[in-house]
Amino acid sequence: MITCVVEYVIDPAKTDAFERFGHRWIELVNRHGGTHHGYFLPSEGASDKALALFSFPSLAAYEEYRKLFGVDPDFVAADRIRDESGCVLRYERTFMRPLLPEPATP
Template identity: 85%
Template sequence: MITCVVRYTIDPAKIDAFERFAAAWMELVDRHGGTHHGYFLPGEGASDEALALFSFPSLAEYEIYRQGFDVDPEFVAADRIRDESGCVLRHERTFMRPLLPT
């Protein structure tokens, strides 16, 4: 299993748009073979950082999921929320291997 950790720098004035973007992607990840662990939004402290965590059984399955990004209308529509609203200023992805309780 691999877990993708996405760190976002967001526009705090556009948190509603970011939440719409996040809701769309949570559904898409789950529908396309992954498990979304949620988005973590600013609470206290920095108001412009958010995280997303989702897992796929393997990096190969994650790559299959990624193949639809530019062609699947639902993926394109989800990204349009981000692009048209400007809610995401920057993001970076890191892949991690979870160590889970037995």
């Protein structure tokens, strides 16, 4: 399993648009073989930072999902929310592997 961590710098005045953008991507990731763990928005402290975390069973599965970018109409529409609103100023993707609790021994 790989987990993609996306760190966003967002426009705090456009949080509503960012939430619409996030809801669309949660749906798309889940529909196309991933598990979206949610978006994490500012609450206290810095008001221009947000995170998204989602996982795919493998890098190959993630790459299949990425083939839909710019091609699938639902993906294009989701990106249009970001592009037209200007809610995302920049973002950076990092791929990580989870360290999960070990199974309990009987």
